[in-house]
Amino acid sequence: MQGASPRPAARAVDLGKVYGEGDAAVEALRGVTIDFASGRFTAIMGPSGSGKSTLLHCMAGLDAPTSGRVFIGDVDLTTLSEKQLTRLRRDKVGFIFQAYNLVPTLTAEENITLPMDIARARPERDWFDTVVDTIGLRDRLRHRPSELSGGQQQRVASARALMSRPEIVYADEPTGNLDSRSGSELLAFLRDAVKEHGQTLVMVTHDPTAAGHADHVVFLEDGAVVDEMEEPTAERVLDRMKSLEA
Amino acid sequence: MWRATLKSLLARKVRLALTALAVVLGVGFVAGTYVLTDTLDKAFDELFTTTTAGVDVVVQAKSAFTPVEGGGGGGGQERNPVPEGVARRIEAIGGVQRVVGDVAGYAQIVDPRTGKAITTAGAPTLGANWDPLTGLVLRRGRAPTGPGEMAVDAGTAGKYDLAVGDRVQVLFQGPSGEFTISGIVGVGELDNLLGATLSVFDTETAQRVLGRQGEFDTVNVVARPGVSPIQLRNAVAAALPKGFEVLTGADAATQSAEQLRQGLGFLRTALLVFGFVSLFVGAFIIFNTFSIIVAQRTRELGLLRALGASRRQVMVSVMGEAVAIGLAASAVGIGAGVLIAVGLQALLRLVGVELPSTATQVLPRTFVVSLVIGTVVTFVASVIPARRASRVAPVQALREEGAPPGGSLRRRIAIGFAVTGLGLAALLTGLFGGGSHAAQLVGLGAAMVFLGVAILSPLVARRIAGWLGAPLRRLSFSGKMGRENSMRNPRRTAATAAALMIGLGLVTFVAVFAASLRSSASAALDETLRADFIVSSSQFQPFSAQVARDLAARPELGVVSPFRQGEIRVGGRTDFVAGVDPSTIAAVAAVDVAGGSLHSLGDGALLVYRGVARSHGWKTGDTVTVEFAKSGKRKFTIGGIFTDNRLLNNYVVSLPVYQRNFAGQLDMIVFVKARKGVPIDRARRAVDQVAAKYPNVEVNDQASFKARQAGFINRFLALVSALLGLAILIALFGIVNTLGLSIFERTRELGLLRAVGMSRRQVKRMIRWEAVIIAVLGALLGVVIGVLFGWTMQRALADQGISRFALPVGTLVAYVILAGFAGVLAAILPARRAARLNILEAIAYE
Ligand SMILES: Nc1ncnc2c1ncn2[C@@H]1O[C@H](COP(=O)(O)OP(=O)(O)O)[C@@H](O)[C@H]1O
Numbered sequence A: 001m002q003g004a005s006p007r008p009a010a011r012a013v014d015l016g017k018v019y020g021e022g023d024a025a026v027e028a029l030r031g032v033t034i035d036f037a038s039g040r041f042t043a044i045m046g047p048s049g050s051g052k053s054t055l056l057h058c059m060a061g062l063d064a065p066t067s068g069r070v071f072i073g074d075v076d077l078t079t080l081s082e083k084q085l086t087r088l089r090r091d092k093v094g095f096i097f098q099a100y101n102l103v104p105t106l107t108a109e110e111n112i113t114l115p116m117d118i119a120r121a122r123p124e125r126d127w128f129d130t131v132v133d134t135i136g137l138r139d140r141l142r143h144r145p146s147e148l149s150g151g152q153q154q155r156v157a158s159a160r161a162l163m164s165r166p167e168i169v170y171a172d173e174p175t176g177n178l179d180s181r182s183g184s185e186l187l188a189f190l191r192d193a194v195k196e197h198g199q200t201l202v203m204v205t206h207d208p209t210a211a212g213h214a215d216h217v218v219f220l221e222d223g224a225v226v227d228e229m230e231e232p233t234a235e236r237v238l239d240r241m242k243s244l245e246a
Numbered sequence B: 001m002w003r004a005t006l007k008s009l010l011a012r013k014v015r016l017a018l019t020a021l022a023v024v025l026g027v028g029f030v031a032g033t034y035v036l037t038d039t040l041d042k043a044f045d046e047l048f049t050t051t052t053a054g055v056d057v058v059v060q061a062k063s064a065f066t067p068v069e070g071g072g073g074g075g076g077q078e079r080n081p082v083p084e085g086v087a088r089r090i091e092a093i094g095g096v097q098r099v100v101g102d103v104a105g106y107a108q109i110v111d112p113r114t115g116k117a118i119t120t121a122g123a124p125t126l127g128a129n130w131d132p133l134t135g136l137v138l139r140r141g142r143a144p145t146g147p148g149e150m151a152v153d154a155g156t157a158g159k160y161d162l163a164v165g166d167r168v169q170v171l172f173q174g175p176s177g178e179f180t181i182s183g184i185v186g187v188g189e190l191d192n193l194l195g196a197t198l199s200v201f202d203t204e205t206a207q208r209v210l211g212r213q214g215e216f217d218t219v220n221v222v223a224r225p226g227v228s229p230i231q232l233r234n235a236v237a238a239a240l241p242k243g244f245e246v247l248t249g250a251d252a253a254t255q256s257a258e259q260l261r262q263g264l265g266f267l268r269t270a271l272l273v274f275g276f277v278s279l280f281v282g283a284f285i286i287f288n289t290f291s292i293i294v295a296q297r298t299r300e301l302g303l304l305r306a307l308g309a310s311r312r313q314v315m316v317s318v319m320g321e322a323v324a325i326g327l328a329a330s331a332v333g334i335g336a337g338v339l340i341a342v343g344l345q346a347l348l349r350l351v352g353v354e355l356p357s358t359a360t361q362v363l364p365r366t367f368v369v370s371l372v373i374g375t376v377v378t379f380v381a382s383v384i385p386a387r388r389a390s391r392v393a394p395v396q397a398l399r400e401e402g403a404p405p406g407g408s409l410r411r412r413i414a415i416g417f418a419v420t421g422l423g424l425a426a427l428l429t430g431l432f433g434g435g436s437h438a439a440q441l442v443g444l445g446a447a448m449v450f451l452g453v454a455i456l457s458p459l460v461a462r463r464i465a466g467w468l469g470a471p472l473r474r475l476s477f478s479g480k481m482g483r484e485n486s487m488r489n490p491r492r493t494a495a496t497a498a499a500l501m502i503g504l505g506l507v508t509f510v511a512v513f514a515a516s517l518r519s520s521a522s523a524a525l526d527e528t529l530r531a532d533f534i535v536s537s538s539q540f541q542p543f544s545a546q547v548a549r550d551l552a553a554r555p556e557l558g559v560v561s562p563f564r565q566g567e568i569r570v571g572g573r574t575d576f577v578a579g580v581d582p583s584t585i586a587a588v589a590a591v592d593v594a595g596g597s598l599h600s601l602g603d604g605a606l607l608v609y610r611g612v613a614r615s616h617g618w619k620t621g622d623t624v625t626v627e628f629a630k631s632g633k634r635k636f637t638i639g640g641i642f643t644d645n646r647l648l649n650n651y652v653v654s655l656p657v658y659q660r661n662f663a664g665q666l667d668m669i670v671f672v673k674a675r676k677g678v679p680i681d682r683a684r685r686a687v688d689q690v691a692a693k694y695p696n697v698e699v700n701d702q703a704s705f706k707a708r709q710a711g712f713i714n715r716f717l718a719l720v721s722a723l724l725g726l727a728i729l730i731a732l733f734g735i736v737n738t739l740g741l742s743i744f745e746r747t748r749e750l751g752l753l754r755a756v757g758m759s760r761r762q763v764k765r766m767i768r769w770e771a772v773i774i775a776v777l778g779a780l781l782g783v784v785i786g787v788l789f790g791w792t793m794q795r796a797l798a799d800q801g802i803s804r805f806a807l808p809v810g811t812l813v814a815y816v817i818l819a820g821f822a823g824v825l826a827a828i829l830p831a832r833r834a835a836r837l838n839i840l841e842a843i844a845y846e
């Protein structure tokens, strides 16, 4: 495959983000321009503090950029009101954080259908079954998060992110707190979602193997895109990382 | 350790301010009550000192005791008069320079603009003679002279726009009169005396219109220069026969002040009760806040323990925090109390009650009591959370979601039932057993029942909250989440609700009691009263006996039966006696008398209510000693025992007996029946025509009389409910506080909900619903307890006229709904804060 598909699921144009003011100002993003192709799996890599999370937050409508523009589909997020942004997050975006993804009072099932319940929309039963079966937690649906392992919790969070069939799913180091087995299970599940259901996925990861399974890798350093790689392999990613950190 | 305490105190300013507010309000109320009553007390002392400043010795007839209500005379003294001859004898005593006799009595001015009698907010309407020795000062015009002139107090003159030269009608016990206003007077610097209206005449006129021809109530004596008041007092006392009381001016001032002081003492106790209720509610808020704070600091406490802090140190640090808050809040509360007292005084002045002005009195006692109470309440409320904190194990520093260990369920149940049971026992003993500490027992019992239920309520809070919130689940996602949140920590929800339960419980109790009172009063009239018309004064103050005489002269009316009431003492206890006309009362009062009849009530005979007779072991024919303030001890034969005291008092005597033994001779009520064969509306016209001459008198039939009584009861209900409003307000602060702390605890979860698309509005709604569920839960518990209290109280007083139990269902439903709305109000600030959380910071929050 070459180049991005004609209509990207999300894109950023000259995106800048500055935290704080004056002497204390930190420039987390310095003019990032990037396309996330529809139906593809993009991995974002970069050293700690390079702006990966900030990029995801800005592109998911969780944080407001200082300059530049962010699009999901044709919608410019920087023109949206707080209300519209909330709606967009609910209907068009899925997000998986590193931890604490679940509401402790709700069961696994209720957590999965959370965005629908918020929207008072009826979850598609078939799709729900498909998602639940893929994460393999059918027998845990009535459990509360405190009764689930870390890996199970992240799988529930992923199911929630996919449940509303959003235009794009962002995952910020979703395996960061998991042991390697739970981590690879989760990755396999997310990859399947892209392959079999055409879900667009953008994931921040430190793991070259995980990135090796992506369609596309973006390298960030000091808030700027320093390299991109199509059809990566784990070895090539590892090499590139080494040169970045050197 | 102390540094850590102080730091954690400062770090949580807002929450602490809210917690402290619960104490501040309660202490403020207590301190305010003390300051107000002390200030009034002092003011009256000063006032009576000035009004007797020029008087060295006061002479009056002896009084057996001081009636609380001032006797049957509407402000007149319950004493025998002093004959003018005695005054003349005093003039002849060596060392006497001047002698002035004074009279005072009922005199009500008619507003010339409306033709209605001028009434007060409970203060008497007085007539007196012009005597500058008693502190009266002329403001405008001149002193009244002759039978056609009077002066009026500046307060009344100002309020009703009366000027020198105006002609006004004045009502007396006897025939009313018309006077020209010759002057406007003040009482020292004051425009009036505590809101009383004052009509001042020259001495001869005053004696005539007040029914004291040839007599005085008191005689004021001024000493010659060089003669001390005590010397003069001894000289006068030696010269007078027995039966007269001779006092120095200073002693007389003290005696007058004493009477008011008793009334103030009653007011003080009544207000303090509300202050204590508020503090009791405040204790729940403090308990709850500390419990939550300890729970949230579990990791920190574990860390302290891991670093070597002992259990004792942890406990002392939490208690130290409580004592610091208690002290600070009490200090602020005292300040608030002074402001409340000053404000209330201003308010009283605003509604026309002139209070003598004096420096605001903040006695050391006020400081000590307020500070101790506020601090002790806060400290006691913190003991259990502090103990819980001390039980946090060092390993809990490392755990993710640590909570301090709670007590065992079985222990909670055992303690809860024990406290409730003991409370009920105390309550019932107090209500049914009587005894000298009955009121204290009832109060203690009620408090323990509330406490016991509060201890037990976490057991059911989850279920009830779930049940209350069930309809919300279908209503909206926010409703569903609000319900979940109200159920997730039953202990917290229950403790928050319990604070509201107390206020609502008391308000409900009062409402149930008032409804029972209304229903009983109405039943009493239905069952015992056979009058066509009831003539009474607009504020149930006694009125001229001339009304009954005028009514009796009308041919349309068959029965005209006056009813008087006065205070007596029997076996050391004060009670009321009714004075009735035996020849007519039986026609209007359906009261069974065993061993006699109303009709045959003669001189020297006394009818007694069955309950009273039973408790004294009296039977018909026994001799009983009754003490009157005016005439002292008198022996009576029990002429019969009646079975129903709802219309009459516990004791009944005939009018002639009443006339002999009471100074005031005013009627409370006149019962009227149309003559047989006269149509009721013709009879009504006749009564109305008579009443038209007496602007303070009002005519009712049984239905409108009932409505009037209901009106009185409703006003009482409104007043008590308003005073309990403070306790409810504090409970609402409790909800605000709990919600605030819960939100703080759920920061990450709120961030997550917002991240996955929950709108600000939905977040606000979610918190609102949680508040509504907590509030309604508290209200329901309170209503149940209040109804039980009301029912128990009615049973206890069934014998004393409250024969019926009534449940004001509409009112109670309204209370629960209002509580729900109050929950919405309490949620405003926490909801706003939750909705404004920055999503990313919230998610990253530890
Ligand atoms: N809320 C914030 N306030 C101030 N600085 C921030 C904030 N969040 C991130 N930063 C800074 O912005 C830069 C990028 O952070 P981040 O996007 O979290 O990096 P990454 O996820 O790649 O580790 C870092 O220097 C970080 O310290």
Ligand SMILES: [Mg+2]
Pocket: A052, A053, A054
């Ligand atoms: Mg990051």
